[in-house]
Amino acid sequence: MSATFTVLAEPSRRAILSLLAASECSVGDLEQQLRLPQPSVSKHLRILREAGFVQARVQAQRRLYRIRPEPFMEVDAWLAPFRRFWAPHLDALERHLDRVESQSRRRRKQR
Amino acid sequence: MSATFTVLAEPSRRAILSLLAASECSVGDLEQQLRLPQPSVSKHLRILREAGFVQARVQAQRRLYRIRPEPFMEVDAWLAPFRRFWAPHLDALERHLDRVESQSRRRRKQR
DNA sequence: CATGTATATACCTGTAGAAGTATATTAAGG
DNA sequence: CCTTAATATACTTCTACAGGTATATACATG
Numbered sequence: 001m002s003a004t005f006t007v008l009a010e011p012s013r014r015a016i017l018s019l020l021a022a023s024e025c026s027v028g029d030l031e032q033q034l035r036l037p038q039p040s041v042s043k044h045l046r047i048l049r050e051a052g053f054v055q056a057r058v059q060a061q062r063r064l065y066r067i068r069p070e071p072f073m074e075v076d077a078w079l080a081p082f083r084r085f086w087a088p089h090l091d092a093l094e095r096h097l098d099r100v101e102s103q104s105r106r107r108r109k110q111r
Numbered sequence: 112m113s114a115t116f117t118v119l120a121e122p123s124r125r126a127i128l129s130l131l132a133a134s135e136c137s138v139g140d141l142e143q144q145l146r147l148p149q150p151s152v153s154k155h156l157r158i159l160r161e162a163g164f165v166q167a168r169v170q171a172q173r174r175l176y177r178i179r180p181e182p183f184m185e186v187d188a189w190l191a192p193f194r195r196f197w198a199p200h201l202d203a204l205e206r207h208l209d210r211v212e213s214q215s216r217r218r219r220k221q222r
Numbered sequence: 223c224a225t226g227t228a229t230a231t232a233c234c235t236g237t238a239g240a241a242g243t244a245t246a247t248t249a250a251g252g
Numbered sequence: 253c254c255t256t257a258a259t260a261t262a263c264t265t266c267t268a269c270a271g272g273t274a275t276a277t278a279c280a281t282g
Contacts, residue, residue, distance in 0.1 A: 005120040069197035086180040
């Protein structure tokens, strides 16, 4: 878990993940789009790979990188206990909508 | 966003947040429960406070700390674009279970 | 097999930040 | 007021890690 957050603390790495969320990319693609030196991209990818965020497949001299879901799921699960600090607001909204909804349904029946 | 993740990368800070998720605590409470030196707790609380994760109210010599939702919501929002990488899997799992379910129902009918 | 292309790694340097210790601040209570 | 309790801050040291530069590895193609 510490490793997961440490990895995400780096802006270039989050940028890489953002691009990969849109589509599979080679190192060169990322290098171009992010305007980062190639060794930097490779080093970040290594860290992302070792933390399970991405996975590479080899295609000739290229390595095509793509997202792996596990660490994201971990973060999502970690957030769970804290959701009650803002979800209640949403719940209230949902209850409100349900109420409005069921009222309009009742009104329809009465017609 | 970088600050947010940097703050969460520290295990003691996540431990503090965990305790605060359960209930409002004083510095001393946290010190006891986590077995950390008091200056360490205070320093982590400062960092958490400055990043908006917690908020203190003064009660005599005590400071009672509690969770603030904003940075957690930020993390939750950041996760959004990546949810499609595992939500589909859950969907697939559900479809699978549905299929198994309806198959066993069909088999029961055939008997 | 020589050359170019794509990616990875090694090494060095600078810096942010965590732990530990000592000390300052603020309020309570006799 | 003086003392104790609760918390914050200052200062030092150590370490992890990011950036930069140079170099190695691996594959493709003439």
